[in-house]
Amino acid sequence: MEDITVSELKERIEKGEKFVFVDVREEWEYEEDNLGAENIPLGELPDRLGELEAHKNEEIIVHCRSGARSGNAKKFMEGKGFTKVRNVLGGIMAYRQL
Template identity: 50%
Template sequence: MKEITVEELKEMQDSGEDFQLIDVRESHEYDFANLGGELIPLGTILNNADKISRDKKVVVHCRSGARSGTAINQLEQKFGFTNLYNLKGGILAYSDRIDPDIPKY
């Protein structure tokens, strides 16, 4: 599975790179803290595969990286995606290393 670091994500955001950010956490988690991505909870990811781009980089994240890894494995196996990147350490790592104002839970 391909991964990117939170520092790489921040560079992509700051440079205006065209990519899609998917958050696979639950809505109550997203409401508490988010990185501005599109919310598609893990339990609904396969039913919403049509919302995920195939022609640009897609970064998938969750709280720590586990659920997003699961989502990527499911999407790659069932739909053959090749452009998905797991955010290593998830939103917790982003809070630790990029933006400490993002609350942790």
């Protein structure tokens, strides 16, 4: 599935849209600054994938600091059968520059 831009994400958050939103940064990064996503650090994702199992065929938006870790999370999740995972291009750094 196509990735998502920070502009599109911001617009959807501002509209109050409901979607599965996952932040794969470390807990300390999440505590410093977050967008309201569920925090599942990339290193914990394999063990916590069951938490997302009910959303396997729904859109899941993943983000991190710059887009690299969330890109890896997207590939991992797609390999586990998740069909609509979207990575936030540029991550929270790009989002905060809007």
